[in-house]
Amino acid sequence: MKSIILGTGRYLPSNVVTNHELAQRMDTNHDWIVERTGIHERRYAVPGVDTTASMGTEAAKRALDAAGLTPQDVDLILFATLSPDYYFPGPGVQLQHNLGCRTIGAIDIRNQCSGFVYALSIADQYLRNGAANHVLVVGSELHSAGLDMSTRGRNVSVIFGDGAGAVVLGRTDEPGRGMLSTHLHSQGEHAEELALLGPSTRDWIPEIFQRNDPEDVSYFPRMNGNFVFKHAVVRFAEVIEEALTSNQLSTSDLRLLIPHQANLRIAQFIQQKLGLREDQVYNNIMRYGNTTAASIPIALSEAFDEGRIQKGDLIMMAAFGSGFTWGSALMRW
């Protein structure tokens, strides 16, 4: 028995924010953003309407509907996010409550851009060893409320967007179908190259208030963009090749690579490096920006709805990001 995705769903907030709108808030411009990242617009959560948990809940409902399942069928929740509603508890329990699931386990995954792939890997273990029949995996992010929207933060803030994606996994005994492998990696020596350092237990909220320093940017995400970019292109290619090699497959066998939507230039670089055709790589960062743990399940759900994933297709999901963490999940649909 192998694990397999039975249904996908996504939720994008209604608020579309163009590059031109960002240019009214900071010193940036449409051409720079498109040239360096490929992004034309992103979605921002509607205040008072969308939260990380609420967006995840909506995406999860749609994934359950697509699978023909109900919340009562779910045996385990895995919720990946770096932008939870609360510092604690994590949003997994909110999802359990919002959906009206039984008092099942709800695990929160803290692996940023790789969070969804990390979560798939855990779901796969539970399903293959028979500890669960159906696992709900959700990636949801609400970045917009926590970005530095001044010119100081422009190298980070123009990239990120909000949204959620979800999948329901079950088991299959159809020969050849299902999750073929997952591979996870980390390299913590680069933890601070893409990070949000405060508030934290090392620099708690009273200290930040006491400093009252308008130049203090420790509570905004920071990114050493060039450094991250250089590592991303190497690790993405490595982890994709690792998955193919361990399954004695090659790039020509791939129907679709769904990379974490970090930067269109990164995806194009990988496509070229691996010799993939354009139709073998799915990109939607142009419309949503980088939605971190939500980007792969949003893309997966969109690709499926567009008919670009059919039964029997070989689908590669690969991610790289803060940690650094990276990983792959290879599935025969």
Ligand code: UT7
């Ligand atoms: O999802 C997690 C993984 N994250 C990633 O994979 C992101 C990886 N990194 C990147 O995608 C790119 O490094 C960025 C898109 C973030 C930045 O692109 P870059 O080509 O590396 O630009 P840069 O940081 O080297 O900056 C080039 C110039 C600088 O000006 P000077 O020093 O050359 O005068 C920046 O100040 O562009 C300037 N700049 C901007 N200009 C207009 C930086 N951000 C902006 C901006 N608008 N938003």
